[in-house]
Amino acid sequence: MIEAGAIERLQASVRRLEHSDRLQRALFAIADMAASGLDMQSLLEGLHRIISRLMYAENFYIALHDPRRETVRFIYFSDVMDGQVYRPDQEFTAEQLRDTLTLRLIREARPMRGPSNEIVRALGLRQGHGVGTPSVDFMAVPMCRDGRVFGILAVQSYEEGRGYTQSDEHVLAFVAEHVLNAVERKLGQEALERRVAERTRELARANARLQEQVRESERAVHLQATLYRIAALGHGQDSNEAFYRSIHQAVGELLDAESFCIALVSEDGQWLDFPYYVDSSGAELLRRPMGRGMSEYAIRHARTLRLEAEAISALIAQGEVDAATYGTPAISWLGAPLMGARGVMGVVVVQSYRPDLHYTQQDAELLTFVSYQIANTLQRRQQAEALQTLNAELERRVQERTRELRRQVVVRERAQKQLKHQVMHDSLTGLPNRLYLRERLDRALGALKRDPARSFALLYLDVDRFKLFNDGLGHGVGDEVLRIVSARMAECVRSPDIVGRLSGDEFAVLLEDCPQPFSACLVAERIQARMTEAIQVGGRQLHVSVSIGIAMSRRAYRTVDQLLHDADTALYRAKAAGRQRFVLFDESLHASAMNVLDLEQQMRAALEKEQFVAYFQPIVRLADGGVTGYEALIRWRHPEHGMLGPDRFLPAAEETGLIETIDWHMYGLACQAAPELLGRDRILNINISPCHFHSRNFPRRLLDLAARSGVAAHRLCVEVTESSLLSDPDAAAEILGHLHEAGVRIALDDFGTGYSSLSHVHRFPLRTLKIDRSFIEPLGLGPQQQRSTAIVSAVLSLACSLDLDVVAEGVENTAQRDVLLSMGCVHAQGFLFGRPAPAGELMAS
Template sequence: MSHERPDPLDPTEMTEAGAIQRLQASVQRLEHSERLQRALFAIADMAASGLDMQSLMEGLHRSIAQLMYAENFFIAQHDPERGTIRFLYFSDVMDGQIYRPDQEYTVDQVRDTITLRLIQAARPMRGPSDEIARALGLERGHGVGTPSVDFMAVPMCRDDQVLGILAVQSYEEGQSYTQSDEHVLAFVAGHVLNAVERKQGQEALERRVAERTRELACANTKLQEQVRESERAAHLQTTLYRIAALSHGEDGNEAFYRGIHQAVGELLDAESFCIALMSADGQWLDFPYYVDSSGAELLRRPMGRGMSEYAIRCAQTLLVDEGEVDALIAQGEVDAVTYGTPAVSWLGAPLMGARGVMGVVVVQSYRSDLHYTQQDAELLTFVSYQIANTLQRRQQAEALQTLNAELEERVQERTQELRRQIVVRERAQKQLKHQVMHDSLTGLPNRLYLRERLERALAAQKLDPERSFALLYLDVDRFKLFNDGLGHGVGDEVLRIVSARMADCVRAPDIVGRLSGDEFAVLLENCPQPFSACLVAERIQARMAEAIEVGGRQLHVSVSIGIAMSRQVYQTVDQLLHDADTALYRAKAAGRRRFVMFDETLHASAMNVLDLEQQMRDALEQAQFAAYFQPIVRLADGSVTGYEALIRWQHPTLGLLEPGQFLPAAEKTGLIEAIDWHMYGLACRAASGLLGRDKILNINISPCHFHSRNFPKRLLDLAARAGVAADQLCVEVIESSLLADPDAATEILGSLHEAGVRIALDDFGTGYSSLSHVHRFPLRTLKIDRSFIAPLGLDSPKRSTAIVAAVLGLAQSLNLGVVAEGVETAAQQDALLSMGCVHAQGFLFGRPAPATALS
């Protein structure tokens, strides 16, 4: 069998055939490009149209189906921020609608799906679904859905972020996707994403617009309600103002209540209206005003079982209809006869007064077309408060008018009585002022009166610098002796006599005043020269020199006087009083029964005391005080039997100071107690090595210590800590210390005596009642004052010899020891030995020295 070979093509024919093929391919590309362009235009049109999301998705599906096989198609949107996936569109012939477009799925919910893995892979993929699943790391059967013959998906991206995927798949053999289909679907994916986001943005905007519209509608409704409420409130406020204004009117009761009725009628239907008030005793119900459309007549009645009484008992607003009234009648709360004509609707609000319910305001309807509402009840309740307030103000005004009328009548009756009372009161005020400004004991002006006169005198001097006055500050010498020794009655009589004598020594406008206790002051208002003040002081002292007869005794009284002349430097009364008091103190220190004129020297002295006070405080802190010891010897052989501890101050600039240079200032400033305790500690510690077993340490006790009941224990504890036994300790007291508070001194010295401490009376013989002290206090030793020892050994020491001999005899009879102080010469020693004195102390035997110099 032979075969015929085709005739070879002519080269020209071959060229034309190639051109035809290229032309056909170009036509196909153009057709494909046209289809793609139409699809993109359709997508853009649908995105800009008013289609809903589902219609848009269906349109996108149709557009993509024009470009490739897309019977099975879905769009998945990914929200990276929220971590969710939403299947906006899902069309599948095998799986139907396994994903709802309105539901969001979390990453955990779609963890083992091809969709999530494709989004995470962020790249296009094409091929059988099982192969893609394996490529994405999913086990067989975990891709979700029916496996497909061919599957193609491309990501929808923006700014390198995957926002979803487009996917198509085929379940038919021979129906597969090409690389070209993948490029087309990838190209379309961006436009689909734009369309989806645009539609979602449009829907979100529409939702926001709808929500905002609803919010505005709601706000408009609320605003309209607020406007209506504001109008109601304004109307209500106007009504309340009208009711309040009625209380200030001068109309009668009928016009007043009618005005209330009209005001209430503007708020609610008040065709039938009444106001019921309880009587003051709560037994009766009055109807000062009522209008009733049924023609009923409301008369005053005892409190019973009417509806008004029921509202008063309940003390709250009541809104009841006819049936509820019948129920109240059945319950016995309301009496049908008292209630009267039945009302279709009854509304009553209690009138609340200061003491509770005072009445009730009632509106009622007899018409079937008029029923009061809860809003009417609220209005009437609100209005009832204003009605009650208005009624109370009107009642108070009426009561006030009645009271004014009664008062007017009583004024005339009281006028004469008040005039008499005014006279009595003026007399009493004068007497009271005199009592307030004068001393009750002496009748003299008191400190308050004197300060007032001094203030006027200072003010007058400021206006007229040439004007001068003087202030005399007086103190009765030894007045405490009169009080303590003779009793307060004698002391009071002494003060009355002294004040009368002072008053005799001055003339008007000068005044004598009692400041306190035994302190007096004399104000000389016109005293141009200090000489004039001195003359008055001399006259007062001369007058006091006369003996006073009191209680059968003749007493001799003297006064010390400090004088301060007015000066321009004085700005206050206290400054003037201070300077006069300073001069008085100097007069008393100089020996009493004298006067001293204040000058700059005294001022400087007072300032020196202040400076010295600060220096002594510094001395305590810096340990500048030292303990010195003076020996006490036995005269027969000169052996030392003890030491008296004496304080010295090693001043940083003035050198070594003796007690007389600073202790008086310490007593004035109150530092003496702190200095004493400091000294006791120094003395006990330093003397522990001097005393041995048979020597005594003498320490001096200031009067201030007798104010503390704890003094004995504290002193004994201090001595014990330093190694000084109680029986080696001797405390020396002066007679003035015992006089200050004898009872306290007896108790404290008794406690020391019981503990074994020796008690010595220092400067014996210089006091006022030395012999009484010997008997009263537990003394062991008498120390004869140096003033009696100094004359011994001279040419004529008879008086001193007699005194010393008497003291020695007294001490021997009472078994007391004696120490002679101030022995400085051998003649004094011999005289004392000849009289039988055993112990002595003085410079002859040794001057005070530190413990280190004596050991």
């Protein structure tokens, strides 16, 4: 028994060794076949035979899967039941093989073994759907690499007793990878051979095309070189005969040109010239009228013509060509028109008298190309000849034009000088204008920077009361006044000093060499003294004066505008000081101007922050001290300087133009407090600045403001000063008239201090006269009160006769009150009766 068991084990070991040996030989055989030169079908049949030696494989197929394209090919299929149902080159998509056993096995990527029906059920496929004839036993293994399935190997048996074991499955799986390698190697080899063959065919075709291109290129290079030679001939200096001979030689390199001629149409189109010809028949071509020759025929058709003897005979028979003009008959004739800018300018002809020489279509195309170059070259030579003629003519015309331009330049220079004088000078006075003066000032500042010792001075002048001359006597008189003033100013300066008119009645004097302010002041005095003489204009004797601002040059000046600004500031101070005087600018004036600018900014901020407030001073009856009204007065609650009176900021407000805005702000505050402050019968007095007389809408705006606040028109009293009425009496009368018609009272403030108080009483609709405090202050002081008493008494008598109310201003003690009572004065206001205070304080008291 022991020996029998040992023998059995030895036999099993021998069988395994034999199986391993068969398997090893099979793998070697597969590798040899893959490296052999067999075609694919022979390789696959050999693989079938090798596998058949390892197991039962009569029914065997190989399916390749393309994972990228999702397709399947049955490159080998052998089956005793189903036959050859698939072609090796046929490719199936995944959709076409849907629900088939092969596609499902590829996607499962694992070996399957057993009866085909059981495998179909295990894979969830429908029975009999795309699986071929059911087999007794079926075995398939995937062909994988790097975890990806590239196909399957499958064997099947239709006979009972012939099946597959686990060992067969291991053998087939082991062989599958080597089969895949062999198949892919053969497929790659075949693909490479196909690509090599295709590439070889492509290279052969490309080589043929290249050789043809080389030949064409050589022909094109030859043609191009010839065309270049012909084009270059047009730039040469050869004679016409040499030029045409060179063209003939160039054409002869392209085609047979034994007989060659160039015919040109004359400028008038009536003649045909033959500047060059060579004819092998010995014919002579002479200039002739345009007729019925072959050259004329080509010119008429304006295209290249290639004609044989028969066609030429037909043209002669039809009368298109005259045989006498044509000359010796040609076997082959070729002519190309020479196209110019204005049509056909001629023709180039080659012709053959030999039976063996006929021109081809290629010759016609070559001659056509050549004709273009010949035509261009001929045109260039003709243009060059014409250009020489034109240059000679142009040179003659240039000389004539140069002489004419020289004459025009002289005239233009005179005109430019005159125009520059007009641009830089004032047309009315003939003086230099602002532009000229700025240019001189700019040069003077530049010289000062280079040499600080070269000081100069600028006098800024303004004619006093010139508006009265213009408005009262007319612009003609005003213009004459300006001419006389400018002439007198010019008399007061010396060269190189200049007098210029800036605008209107403003003038300037530039003293270029003025090291001391004293010298500038002397010139200013001389000008003002010269102006004191009366002038006769328009039948009137007028007296003219000027105010002068002087600015001395300083190194601090960087621009002309800075200098003009300082001179204008000095002029403003001179006019404010009473006119007919001069003021020398210094740093104090600059500081004052800057203070006004700073104050302007502060006032604008005060308006935004509502720092302006309304104060009220009572107006009382002298008899019992009863309050009859209040005068609204403005105050500024300054954040740094405390409560400021109007004398601290109103002059600056008038100068900067803010007075109107501040007034309306004040009117709104006064009207807002008026209903509770006035009660039933008191009056609210408000002051009007002269600027409001320029607005025709002022009455309506003021009445609307009062109405919105609940203040009736008859409870308002507007106070105007005599000086404000002088600015524009007509406008003031119109504005005050509208207010009077609406029921507003009109009061004349500071009565007695103006120039024509009585005329104001007569002209304006006044209701009240307010006697200035300067007449009230002396009352009660014994001998000093006599003159004031007389004036006050006169005012009271005048008011009584005109039925006007009188208010005495500035009553500060009981003595003044008693005197006024004894004189019959009814109303007064002053510190004796109450200081200005906010409305809340007055109502609380």
